[in-house]
Amino acid sequence: MMCPGGPERRVPRRSRVMTTAPDSVQASPDASATSPTVPRDVRRWRFSAISLIPSLLALAGLLLFLYPSVSAWIVQYNQSQIISHYADSVRDADPSAQEQLSLAHRYNDALSSGAVLQANSNVPTGDGTSGDASLDYNTILSVDSSGLMGRLKVPAADIDLPIYHGTDDETLLRGLGHLEGTSLPVGGLSQRSVVTGHRGLAEAxxxxxxxxxxxxxxxxxxxxxxxxxxxxxxKKVVEPDETEALRSEPGRDLATLVTCTPLGINTHRILITGERVYPTPQRDIDAAGATPDIPGFPWWAVGLLAGISLIGLYIWRSGYPPRPKKRPNTEQVREDSAD
Structure with a gap:
């Protein structure tokens, strides 16, 4: 049936399809822009709380292991600074050095000989007394209020330490102690000076x-x-109550170094006794007042730095998740099974 006014016009089906195509084509770029694809194998670092506990334990163990070396180095460094300034302190001493040396010789001449190693004690005890009441032991050969008396160097044992008056515990934690009751270390015939020190301390x-x-x-x-x-x-090892070992000998200028043995047990004493060398070797005179060679390079710092670096590396590595295991290619498996 014909419409009035002309023949009926039909729209081709192809044109209807094309009218909707541009919309669908335009939509695809927008969708891809809003949802970018992220590769599955990318691993992001995140702090792992689980790694904190073993890291702290490792750090604590490292510090405990290095503590003796660090503490000994610090103590030796402080002692070397004291020794380095000793010569300056002597120049500024009041009374002067010559006056104090003269007083020391007077003290030794007035001293009644004798020193004992007190039983069940870590340090010896002198029993000598001065016959001159005007000579005060603590004020003779004293550069300052610390009681610093002098310096002892023992090359064979790599010892270079300050000497103080007395042998109380506080003194022996700072350095060596001169045994009161024995001759002051200024030399002289029929004299014996005794210097004591701790052995086996963890911190020095x-x-x-x-x-x-x-x-x-x-x-x-x-x-x-x-x-x-x-x-x-x-060189001998004696019982603590052996008294004759530390007494002066007529006509001899002696000095004895005393410490405890065995390490940590302290049931006996090591006595190292020397006799004065005349004249004093020139090499020792030339080396007097020199800055101590100890404590040397702090090798413990290298170990500390290396340990901390390894701990840091462990924490960093723990922040990455483990790589997933690769799944086998199913097509490749099928081809292999078909063969």
């Missing part, structure tokens, strides 16, 4: 290596500008 070496000294080795005192060298002629 002190006299730990004194047992390395052998007969024929030397040790040197530097006291108020005087340099006195002694050559070791006797």
């Amino acid at each position: 070496r002190m006299f730990t290596d004194l047992d390395k000294v052998q007969v024929g080795d030397t040790f040197t005192f530097e006291v108020f500008g005087e340099v006195l060298t002694y050559r070791v002629f006797d």
